Amino acid sequence: MSVLDNIYEKAKANPQKVAFPEAENEKMMQAAYECGQEGYIVPILVGDASKIRELIAERGYEESVFTIIDIGNEDYKNDIIAKYVALPQTVLKEKALGRRMENPLYYAMAMQAVGEADVTFAGIDNTTGDVLLAGQMIIGLKEGISTVSSIGLCDIPGFEGSEGQLLAVGDSAVCTNPSAEQLADIAISACDTVKGLLDWQPRCAMVCYSTLGSGQGELIDKVKEALAIANEKRPDLDIDGEFQLDAAIVPAVAAKKVNRESKVAGKANVLIWPDLNVGNTAVKLIQQFGHADAYGPMLQGFNSIVCDCSRGAPVSEIKGNVIISAVRALGAKRDC
């Protein structure tokens, strides 16, 4: 069974409530409909209810597949606002939230924050920046995490790693030039993400051009500092380094270069890049030369699951990402 088949099965066994604030968008509505009709999620369309109903009919979908939330319904909106402002550590007060909720993206996230939805899925009409800002403002970041970041899941034909062909890598999409503190947070979030989605025991390697002091310089110093911070913040996680990529994933190379005990060297299932120049290039190398499928980017660091898709994404890709985000939400609930 492929990794996606496994994830799809988990989604079907326990469908999560996914809010779609870009409900009128044709591709988004189709993806929401197919995911809902096939039993992977409970799709919630958030927006102008009469317009949404009109489009559902026009496009020939069964309305019963969806839950429709009308952002013009003042009673429901006020109920969400009251629950939201009663939550600890929220940044917006009643009036400011009410105004923000005129935008369906913020409305959906406020629903998620109070438990009326498990995931907000957007990004086809809104920019990544819009989604990240709304996520940070309404959902907030996990305690102790200072940055939003992302990981991708690579399925690499012929790769024989500790999880078979699969390897999680991050951050290849969001955090451009992380400080040591942010790099530590990316590693911690990545471990939590793979645990939630794949049930892996994460073995996370901080990679760069040095293995345990074989190289020197400020670029390596940052990675070492990040490792120290990550280990101090989360001693329960197996995060180790600094390793070159081969020492992280190839047991024979690790045996040669890593002359100390390590739960990670040679068998890492999560790789953390030192910055986005490396991360973005590395993923493209894996895709181009390794002929890999790369799933994601999966946003991480938020209090609950926020998902951004590419604005040019086809329906099939949107569906895959919706289902992955639903399973992440399920995993996050379980790990709470």
Next chain:
Amino acid sequence: MDRKELESQIIEMVAKCYSVDAANLSMETTFKDDLKGASVLMVGLVSEIENELDAMIALQDAAACATIGELVDKVEEEL
């Protein structure tokens, strides 16, 4: 609200969001070099301004301000 009052309110908000002493802040304090905060702190500041002053500043506009003084200018335009 006059300019001085606005400056003093925003300095208090910056101090709260960035966990620094307001006495060490001025209109010339820079976000990048002096405060060195993560972007999430700016999100908190923008939210605080929205809550307390009823001025909705886009995050990208706030993030483009080099100093607290420039941010006050932006808020003043919105009020």
